[in-house]
Amino acid sequence: MKTPLVDVRDIEVKVRGRRLLHDVDLRIDEGEIVTVIGPNGAGKSTLLKAIIGAIDITSGEIKKRQGLQIGYTPQKIQLEKTMPISVERFLALAGPLPKGARGEVLATVDVSDLRNSQMSDLSGGELQRVLLARALLRKPDLLILDEPTQGLDEPAEARFYRLLADIRHNSDMAVLMVSHNLHVVMAESDRVVCLNGHVCCSGAPAHVSADPSYKELFGARAELALYEHHHDHSHDHGECSHD
Amino acid sequence: MIDDFLLRALTAGLVIALAAAPLGCLIVWRRMAYFGDATGHAGLLGVALGLALGLPMMVGVAVIAGAMALVVSYSARRGDYAVDTVLGVFAHSALAFGLVAASLLPGVRVNLMEALLGDILSVTWSDIALISGGAVIILGIMAARWRMLLNGTLSPELLVAEGGSLLRDRLTFTLTLALFVALAMKLVGVLLITAMLILPAAAARPMARSPEQMVVFAATIGMLAVGLGLWFSWVSDAPAGPSIVVMSSVGFVLSNFWKLLRS
Numbered sequence: 001m002k003t004p005l006v007d008v009r010d011i012e013v014k015v016r017g018r019r020l021l022h023d024v025d026l027r028i029d030e031g032e033i034v035t036v037i038g039p040n041g042a043g044k045s046t047l048l049k050a051i052i053g054a055i056d057i058t059s060g061e062i063k064k065r066q067g068l069q070i071g072y073t074p075q076k077i078q079l080e081k082t083m084p085i086s087v088e089r090f091l092a093l094a095g096p097l098p099k100g101a102r103g104e105v106l107a108t109v110d111v112s113d114l115r116n117s118q119m120s121d122l123s124g125g126e127l128q129r130v131l132l133a134r135a136l137l138r139k140p141d142l143l144i145l146d147e148p149t150q151g152l153d154e155p156a157e158a159r160f161y162r163l164l165a166d167i168r169h170n171s172d173m174a175v176l177m178v179s180h181n182l183h184v185v186m187a188e189s190d191r192v193v194c195l196n197g198h199v200c201c202s203g204a205p206a207h208v209s210a211d212p213s214y215k216e217l218f219g220a221r222a223e224l225a226l227y228e229h230h231h232d233h234s235h236d237h238g239e240c241s242h243d
Numbered sequence: 244m245i246d247d248f249l250l251r252a253l254t255a256g257l258v259i260a261l262a263a264a265p266l267g268c269l270i271v272w273r274r275m276a277y278f279g280d281a282t283g284h285a286g287l288l289g290v291a292l293g294l295a296l297g298l299p300m301m302v303g304v305a306v307i308a309g310a311m312a313l314v315v316s317y318s319a320r321r322g323d324y325a326v327d328t329v330l331g332v333f334a335h336s337a338l339a340f341g342l343v344a345a346s347l348l349p350g351v352r353v354n355l356m357e358a359l360l361g362d363i364l365s366v367t368w369s370d371i372a373l374i375s376g377g378a379v380i381i382l383g384i385m386a387a388r389w390r391m392l393l394n395g396t397l398s399p400e401l402l403v404a405e406g407g408s409l410l411r412d413r414l415t416f417t418l419t420l421a422l423f424v425a426l427a428m429k430l431v432g433v434l435l436i437t438a439m440l441i442l443p444a445a446a447a448r449p450m451a452r453s454p455e456q457m458v459v460f461a462a463t464i465g466m467l468a469v470g471l472g473l474w475f476s477w478v479s480d481a482p483a484g485p486s487i488v489v490m491s492s493v494g495f496v497l498s499n500f501w502k503l504l505r506s
Contacts, residue, residue, distance in 0.1 A: 054403040072404030077397045083272045084451045085393075093394055094405065118452070134401075144404070 003065050004029050005142050005174055006051055011060030013046055020046045023198045024060075028142065033168065033175045033188055038195035039217065044178040045075060047195065048146050051176070068142060071135030071173075073128070075146040085119050087111070087130050094137045101137060108167060109133045125156040129163070136167070145177035161188060248364055252473055252483065255366045255374055259427050259439065260465030262378035264458045265385040266423055267444035267465075269416060272396045272454075276441050277330035278315060282420050283436035284334050285311035286428045287341025290358050295348055301373060301425045309421035311337060316417050338433070361432030361484040363473075370429065377426040381419050388415050393454055431484040442491035443468065449502035464494045 008026040012019065021043040028034055036044050049055040051062060052072055091102045106112045109129040114122065122130060128148050135143055148164075149157040165188050168175060193202040194214050201211040208214050270279050286304045288311075293303020315333050324332075345353035366374075385392070394402040395412035403409055427436050447460035472487030479486075 049400055052400060052404040054400045054409070070404055072401060074398040074400045077401070078273075082274070082448065083396065083454060084448065084457055085397075085454055086452065089453055090397075093390055093397070095390070138405070146400075 002030060004063075005065050005068055006176075007063040008047075008051065009061050009063070011050060011057045011062060013043070013050055013055060014058045015046075015055075019197070021050070021197060024195075025199065026193060028174055028176055030141070031172045031174055032190045034177075034191045034193060035189040036176070036178045036193045036195050037180070038200075040180075042196045044195055045146050048072075048144055048176070048178060052144060065141075069138050069140045070142050070144055071138055071140030072144045073131040073135045073146060073148055075150060077131070081120050083120075086115075087117050087119060087122075088115050090119055090130065091134055091137060094134055097137060102133075105133045105136050108136060109163060124151040125160065128152065128160060132164075140173055143173055143175045143177075145175065147178050147180060149179065164188070249473065249477065251366050251368060251371060252363045253470065255371050255430055256363055256469035256473065256487065257466050258371070258375050258378045259430055260443065260469050261462050262381045262423060262426065263439050263465055264443065264462035265389075266381065266420055267440035267442075267461055268447070268454065268458050269392060269396060270420075270437075270440055271444045271448070273416075275330075276437060277327055277334055278312075279420065279437035279440050280334040281315050281330055281337055282308050282312045282417075283424050283428075283433050284338040284341065286424050286433045286436070287358055288337060288344055289341075289425070290353060290428070291341060291344035291348055294353065300429070304428050305421055305425035308424040309418055312417035312421045316413055341433070357432065358428075359432045359434050360482055361428065361430045361435065363430040363483045363487075364476075366429060374426045374430075377422055381422055381426075384415060384419050388412075392416065431487065435484050435488050438488040438491065439465070442488065442495055446491065446495040446498045449498050464498075465491065468494055 004027045006026070006028045008024060011021060011024050013021040024043075024047060026034075026047070036047065038044050046055060050057050052070060087106070088102065091105070103112070103115075106115060109132050111126060111129045111133065114126060114130070117126075119127070119130070132145070132148065135145075145164075149160055152160060164175070168188075189205055191202060192205050192208040194200040194208055194211070194217060196217055200213045200217060201208055203211070270276060285308045289304035289307030290300055291303075292298070292307055293300045296303070311333070315330065318329065341358075342355070345355060345358065391402065391407055391412055392415065394405070394407060395409065395416075399409050399412075402412060423440075424433075424436055427439055431439050443461040443465035444457065446464045447457045451457035451460050468487050468490035471490040473483055475481060475490065476483040476486040
């Protein structure tokens with residue numbers, strides 16, 4: 001068996017005494033596309049932050065393959081209007097890179113014409129592409145995307161996923177992403193992980209969408225406008241597969 | 244011929260304006276103006292401590308401001324309060340504690356007016372040597388760590404994902420700020436230190452197209468404000484520190500007006 005890129009074992013994350021994640025196992029292998037879904041407050045972003053090391057885990061362990069290069073796109077960046085910065089300069093902040101790398105990556109995500117634009121002038125979709133460009137700059141083995149389509153309308157979201165599929169097609173990097181939209185993501189994913197503080201179910205898209213705990217989770221979300229962090233869904237561990 | 248004390252004030256002011264530019268921009272970008280206040284106000288407590296222990300004023304201020312910066316940056320995001328509430332509590336408590344401590348010190352009288360508003364006209368050449376040395380350290384650290392500081396401002400997660408250290412980013416920022424407070428305290432006093440930092444940076448924003456440009460413009464505006472403020476203070480007999488800040492705020496208004504006209 002090959003060494004996984006990332007092996008998350010039985011982790012728990014507590015912030016200010018509140019348990020955001022518990023008993024989470026997640027293994028990402030080379031070239032896999034893994035999508036994490038779950039309601040608001042399910043700990044999806046927390047899981048990604050734990051994997052990149054931006055948040056401390058309180059127990060368990062996260063093993064990364066030696067020399068693993070991670071490309072990461074944050075859910076948002078603190079731009080506001082206060083920092084004047086061009087797309088070109090923003091990419092340059094990724095550190096020293098071979099000449100032409102920035103132009104190449106901008107062409108890949110199809111925003112070459114925005115090179116000299118100010119970051120604060122970009123639309124939501126353009127900003128996501130630039131963030132993706134920055135993540136791709138380091139030629140990552142693993143691309144981690146935190147709700148990359150948040151705030152995009154449906155056509156823009158579809159375009160973003162098509163772009164991602166194209167990029168993925170031309171390289172063998174693995175992708176780990178958080179999504180709140182199931183339908184667009186699942187088609188491309190090898191594996192879907194359904195998260196709500198812990199892993200409720202995971203597996204191939206078809207398997208997960210047939211899983212009762214998935215149905216309950218997203219059914220519950222539709223009915224409860226205010227999602228609470230308590231366990232408001234039942235568990236049938238016989239049918240909920242944990243890997 | 245320009246008087247010697249005016250020349251000293253001008254030199255010290257220009258050096259401080261230069262050191263304030265990158266720090267001020269970072270404070271504006273990170274939306275941490277209150278953090279500057281808390282650190283600055285702690286300076287007064289530092290003066291009292293320095294006097295009580297017989298240490299040079301700058302040492303006392305640097306130590307207390309540094310401790311304050313660390314405590315605030317550690318505790319601001321914990322607990323049940325919004326960040327601005329915590330920072331407000333720290334900033335004003337530090338000021339009040341400093342005022343009380345200064346008045347309770349046996350045997351010595353702290354010149355409160357000077358501690359609060361500064362006295363740039365009384366700086367000596369040895370003060371200037373100290374201030375310049377400190378400014379070189381601040382600018383050197385800023386230059387060496389600029390990319391990390393920008394990344395830490397834009398997205399702490401991105402900084403970490405790309406192999407950076409959030410702790411190092413926060414320490415660099417808070418400790419250089421504490422050093423700045425120690426340097427600027429004698430010139431503009433604890434009340435106006437934040438103004439020296441954020442006003443030129445805010446004034447520079449409408450004209451700048453890159454982070455570095457904003458720093459350069461902030462330095463230019465800050466230095467102009469020092470020159471004009473000292474001139475104004477000289478001809479009108481107004482206190483020098485506040486006059487400098489008044490000129491910065493004029494710069495802020497003009498720069499935004501310019502932006503308005505262009506759009």
